[in-house]
Amino acid sequence: MKLVECVPNFSEGRRPEVIAAIRAAAEEVPGVYVLDQHADSAHNRSVLTFAGRAPDVAAAAFRCVARAAELIDLNRHRGEHPRMGATDVLPFVPLGETTMAECVDLAGQIGRRIGEELGIPVYLYYEAATRPERRWLPNIRRGEYEAIKEEIGRLPERQPDSGPTNLGPAGATAVGARPVLVAFNVNLASPDLALARSIARAVRESSGGLPAVQARGMATEDSRVVQVSMNLLDFRVTPLHIVFERVRELAAARGVEVAASEVVGLLPTEALTMTAAHYYGLRHFGPAAVLEDRLLEALLDRTQSPTSPLPAAKGDAGDC
Amino acid sequence: MKLVECVPNFSEGRRPEVIAAIRAAAEEVPGVYVLDQHADSAHNRSVLTFAGRAPDVAAAAFRCVARAAELIDLNRHRGEHPRMGATDVLPFVPLGETTMAECVDLAGQIGRRIGEELGIPVYLYYEAATRPERRWLPNIRRGEYEAIKEEIGRLPERQPDSGPTNLGPAGATAVGARPVLVAFNVNLASPDLALARSIARAVRESSGGLPAVQARGMATEDSRVVQVSMNLLDFRVTPLHIVFERVRELAAARGVEVAASEVVGLLPTEALTMTAAHYYGLRHFGPAAVLEDRLLEALLDRTQSPTSPLPAAKGDAGDC
Numbered sequence: 001m002k003l004v005e006c007v008p009n010f011s012e013g014r015r016p017e018v019i020a021a022i023r024a025a026a027e028e029v030p031g032v033y034v035l036d037q038h039a040d041s042a043h044n045r046s047v048l049t050f051a052g053r054a055p056d057v058a059a060a061a062f063r064c065v066a067r068a069a070e071l072i073d074l075n076r077h078r079g080e081h082p083r084m085g086a087t088d089v090l091p092f093v094p095l096g097e098t099t100m101a102e103c104v105d106l107a108g109q110i111g112r113r114i115g116e117e118l119g120i121p122v123y124l125y126y127e128a129a130t131r132p133e134r135r136w137l138p139n140i141r142r143g144e145y146e147a148i149k150e151e152i153g154r155l156p157e158r159q160p161d162s163g164p165t166n167l168g169p170a171g172a173t174a175v176g177a178r179p180v181l182v183a184f185n186v187n188l189a190s191p192d193l194a195l196a197r198s199i200a201r202a203v204r205e206s207s208g209g210l211p212a213v214q215a216r217g218m219a220t221e222d223s224r225v226v227q228v229s230m231n232l233l234d235f236r237v238t239p240l241h242i243v244f245e246r247v248r249e250l251a252a253a254r255g256v257e258v259a260a261s262e263v264v265g266l267l268p269t270e271a272l273t274m275t276a277a278h279y280y281g282l283r284h285f286g287p288a289a290v291l292e293d294r295l296l297e298a299l300l301d302r303t304q305s306p307t308s309p310l311p312a313a314k315g316d317a318g319d320c
Numbered sequence: 321m322k323l324v325e326c327v328p329n330f331s332e333g334r335r336p337e338v339i340a341a342i343r344a345a346a347e348e349v350p351g352v353y354v355l356d357q358h359a360d361s362a363h364n365r366s367v368l369t370f371a372g373r374a375p376d377v378a379a380a381a382f383r384c385v386a387r388a389a390e391l392i393d394l395n396r397h398r399g400e401h402p403r404m405g406a407t408d409v410l411p412f413v414p415l416g417e418t419t420m421a422e423c424v425d426l427a428g429q430i431g432r433r434i435g436e437e438l439g440i441p442v443y444l445y446y447e448a449a450t451r452p453e454r455r456w457l458p459n460i461r462r463g464e465y466e467a468i469k470e471e472i473g474r475l476p477e478r479q480p481d482s483g484p485t486n487l488g489p490a491g492a493t494a495v496g497a498r499p500v501l502v503a504f505n506v507n508l509a510s511p512d513l514a515l516a517r518s519i520a521r522a523v524r525e526s527s528g529g530l531p532a533v534q535a536r537g538m539a540t541e542d543s544r545v546v547q548v549s550m551n552l553l554d555f556r557v558t559p560l561h562i563v564f565e566r567v568r569e570l571a572a573a574r575g576v577e578v579a580a581s582e583v584v585g586l587l588p589t590e591a592l593t594m595t596a597a598h599y600y601g602l603r604h605f606g607p608a609a610v611l612e613d614r615l616l617e618a619l620l621d622r623t624q625s626p627t628s629p630l631p632a633a634k635g636d637a638g639d640c
Contacts, residue, residue, distance in 0.1 A: 005611070033618035035611065051615055095611070180611070186600075244600050261600040266611040272592040279599050280506075280564050280581040287612070291325070291355065291415070291500070291586040295371055296616040298353035303623060 001096035001297045004103060005051040006061050008090045010068050011083045013039040013046050018071045023048055025067040031056035035266065044079025051095060054102065058110050061090055065114050069170035074145045084145045085120065085171030089137060092177050095268065103177035104128045111175040115163025121152060124161045125176035137174055145171045182232040182271060183264035184240060186247045187225050190256040193217060196226035199250045203243060210246065212237040225259050235271045241278040269293055321416035321617045324423060325371040326381050328410045330388050331403045333359040333366050338391045343368055345387040351376035355586065364399025371415060374422065378430050381410060385434055389490035394465045404465045405440065405491030409457060412497050415588065423497035424448045431495040435483025441472060444481045445496035457494055465491045502552040502591060503584035504560060506567045507545050510576040513537060516546035519570045523563060530566065532557040545579050555591045561598040589613055
């Protein structure tokens with residue numbers, strides 16, 4: 001099953017008609033399925049999640065970005081979340097048998113179209129980054145829309161990967177490729193925030209813990225419970241059971257039990273088959289053994305999309 | 321997501337053209353998706369698995385039974401597996417939010433059509449059974465085609481739920497409703513077949529173990545490994561983790577470790593979300609939190625089938 005997920009973030013979390021218009025731009029593409037949409041008023045930001053075959057998802061992504069550019073003016077945008085563009089980030093995520101390399105190609109191709117056809121500066125990020133410092137969004141977005149507008153024409157480090165070296169009301173967009181992100185929180189039956197923080201330090205990559213894991217210790221609404229809040233940036237590199245068992249052991253060493261866990265957002269089937277394979281000792285066990293995944297594959301075969309691949313941009317190997 | 325799975329068993333495992341023709345009868349119904357098909361030459365039997373919305377699955381099931389009746393003659397059928405009809409068993413299985421009651425209705429409705437329109441005697445079984453002794457297939461199939469042919473006209477206990485009281489070359493069909501069946505085997509790192517057998521006795525319902533669990537101890541091809549081979553007749557009643565942990569503990573009490581496990585056939589997503597919920601302490605965690613299930617739901621919404629509900633048979637409340 002070769003699918004791509006796209007999770008664009010738009011700088012609009014308050015006007016429902018704008019949020020709906022952007023969603024419609026994606027949904028109007030046959031073969032594209034919207035899985036989730038949520039808006040945050042304080043952040044003045046919304047996140048759309050859709051999936052389908054690569055050419056369909058690419059077409060929908062381009063349409064969303066064009067629609068957002070028509071409807072959102074960064075000069076008038078205020079919100080708590082850092083932002084630099086009407087479409088702020090546009091990540092492509094490989095699902096099933098799609099490879100990361102295919103999503104990197106897709107990001108490059110769509111990034112070029114956004115730059116050339118919409119006149120929006122594009123920075124390629126994460127796996128699609130063309131410079132090491134652009135792997136991480138905060139580096140690209142430093143100073144937000146206002147600083148980039150002022151600096152893009154004169155600072156070499158602000159040179160976009162495609163598009164003009166000046167910023168219009170639609171701002172700039174980060175286009176990238178990344179694995180599925182799993183937000184996984186483990187609650188500890190303890191009021192000890194220092195414990196949660198020390199376990200977070202022990203498991204996160206940045207302080208020498210597990211690869212592709214971000215973590216921080218937090219209080220919760222229940223004063224008897226603290227939380228280790230984590231992002232698994234690549235659950236194939238560090239699976240849920242490795243993270244969970246590490247947190248559990250570190251807490252147990254201090255006499256504290258796990259109270260509960262939660263997954264925020266959607267989890268891919270493969271994260272569940274890896275969990276079952278670990279705890280039951282199942283071998284060669286993956287999504288192909290899951291009834292609903294077989295059914296999804298059968299439906300996708302039956303609904304072969306009429307959308308043709310995107311026309312390759314100039315100089316593009318264009319093989320996604 | 322309201323879906324129904326159908327897993328008919330046909331008394332033909334040798335003639336590929338017959339097996340293909342039966343499959344085609346199901347696949348020609350729009351909105352019906354074949355998930356699996358396998359044939360066993362020694363048993364001279366094949367199993368087809370398809371799924372879709374209730375009316376589409378019902379239409380496909382009826383078409384399969386009609387096609388099998390045209391192509392299979394029980395008077396000429398020989399195989400190792402007990403059998404009584406061209407379509408030997410026809411179970412409907414609720415998936416997602418479909419209820420067992422809906423599948424019981426479906427079995428009754430299709431059973432009546434098979435009896436009345438095709439002239440094939442039908443016995444309703446498992447959750448659809450109209451008499452306690454018909455819950456279990458072996459009771460219905462006792463003596464196989466040959467005994468039923470001889471007895472159906474004169475023994476009250478052979479009176480079918482619908483159809484004539486005589487047997488043609490298509491034999492009789494058991495139509496029923498049952499939960500998803502999970503075939504789950506746990507291998508023990510021990511050559512001790514008696515241990516596997518005693519653990520099987522301890523976990524199976526029939527000897528006072530776990531509800532809805534069938535189990536037996538078996539040797540494997542590896543003489544250092546024995547197996548507890550199980551059917552979970554309803555994984556919502558006794559989930560995989562309960563069975564696995566019980567087997568693991570009983571083996572550990574004798575100093576034996578689990579070597580590996582295997583799931584035979586397809587596992588529903590819900591069995592995996594229950595597994596993850598147990599080991600991680602996830603709350604309110606089900607298939608709606610799984611990315612591929614959301615995508616499947618979106619595709620099903622987009623591919624609303626044009627098939628109209630089955631015309632209700634005479635005297636039928638017909639609400640599936």
